[in-house]
Amino acid sequence: MGIKVAKFGGSSVAGPEQFQKVKAIIDADPERRVVISSAAGKRSGDDHKLTDLLYLVHAHLTYGVSCEEILHTIERRLYELRDSLGLQYEIEKDLDRLRSRLSRDLSVDELVSRGEYFTSRLLAEYLGFAFVDAADVIFFGLDGQVDREKTDAAIASALARHGKILIPGFYGRLPTGRIKVMSRGGSDITGALAAAAVGAEVYENWTDVSGILMADPRIVPDPNPIPHITFAELRELAFMGASVLHEDSIQPVKEKGIPLNIRNTNHPQDPGTMIVESIRDEERGERFITGIAGRKNFTIIKVLKRNMNQSATLRHALEILDRYHAPVEHITLGLDSFSLVASSAALGDGLYDVIADIRKNCRPDDVQIQDGIALVASVGRQMASRPGISGRLFAALGAAGVNIRTIAQDADELSITVGVQNEQFETAIRVLYEGFTG
Ligand code: ASP
Secondary structure, three states, X not given: OOOEEEEEOHHHHOOHXXXXXHHHHXXXXXXXXXXXXXXXXXXXXXXXXXXXXXXXXHHHHHOOOOOHHHHHHHHHHHHHHHHHOOOOOOHHHHHHHHHHHOOOOOOHHHHHHHHHHHHHHHHHHHHOOEEOOHHXXXXXXXXXXXXXXXXXXXXXXXXXXXXOEEEEOOEEEOOOOOEEEOOOOOHHHHHXXXXXXXXXXXXXXXXXXXXXXXXXXXXXOOOOXXXXXXXXXXXXXXXXXXXXXXXXXHHHHHHOOOOEEEEEOOOOOOOOEEEEOOOOHHHOOOOOOOEEEEEEEEEEEEEEOOOOOHHHHHHHHHHHHHHOOOOEEEEEEOOOEEEEEEEHHHHOOHHHHHHHHHHHHHOOOEEEEEEEEEEEEEEOOOOOOOOOHHHHHHHHHHHOOXXXXXXXXXXXXXXXXXXXXXXXXXXXXXXXXXXHOO
16 A cells, blocks of 8 residues: 655644544545644634744744733634544643743744644544654754655654654754754645655645646636646746745655645645656646746846957856846847846845946946836746747737737746736736636
């Protein structure tokens, strides 16, 4: 029998009804033997995540302001979860111990990790899984990086010992014995580490959407989820601003060739998005754009110089931007001119120094600046194999009155990125979604 690792995000464990949904999902498939849980998240729009409340407790302590009210809110939520599900866990004891250490030896990392700890204790009891503390199986080295060898061995042996285990996400232990938390959203990483450690057949990441959406739902109403996507495509989408899993969290499963399935706890029948290393031809389907993402507020720096030595002039300009810590996102190169695109925020006030330096070092005929530019990327592994795609994309944008300021295709032909005016960002995304993802 294979092993499936199921990670549940904060919204999936936010309240008693969500716990019931999680149980139904786990009970439906005996291969789901390793569960990772986030801290209870928001139950509704105006609610708070346990993790945020715990960070708030820390802030109050730092400034010497009473945090009683927040502590009560946290306690109430935990008691309510326990009591409404008829669980036995004596949270009072653990909470009392925590309180007594609050202004003594408790580090901020240990404090905020308790969101995952308490939620997971409750969920483990509810599911009938053995609770395995992340402090006993997720190990960091002195460099702050996860010690994969030690972690793999500890998780594998915990599973062998107990058969079904639940590990809290987001934290682990340093060689000094202290608790360390990962970056926000770090339970995804714990899930990936566990999946890699037990050689899972799939890493299921349960959340509150039915997969990665083809476009931002704030721009395109009700966009379809992406059924299949490669890790490389995902990277492009994430880079261009799509809110998808963080690269670090994917690494352990990617290395081992374990597919990652994003699923919806509220709609478990939906297949969600399957992220894999490569996709077979028969699964490709007809769609050639996998997803669309973009970001606003870029600046185009256009350097004009007749009969220039392109390589040398470009190199000088790139060095200048590098010096001002403004990463270049796109370059377009012509015979007598080139354009560099960088984030306006990264350039900041340094823009004027950049221009002055370009004038001095590149000796151009002119330097022109255009800000308020948005970059929109169409990402799809299928674009490379089809002739005429870019022509059709540009035609569709043109027909909608979107003026394209820059065009760039990545060397792998995995994405085509256009620069448009900020005001036309949403229109460009809608046109691409409507015309090319159906
Ligand atoms: N609870 C942590 C956070 O809110 C980690 C996680 O949910 O993955 O960032």
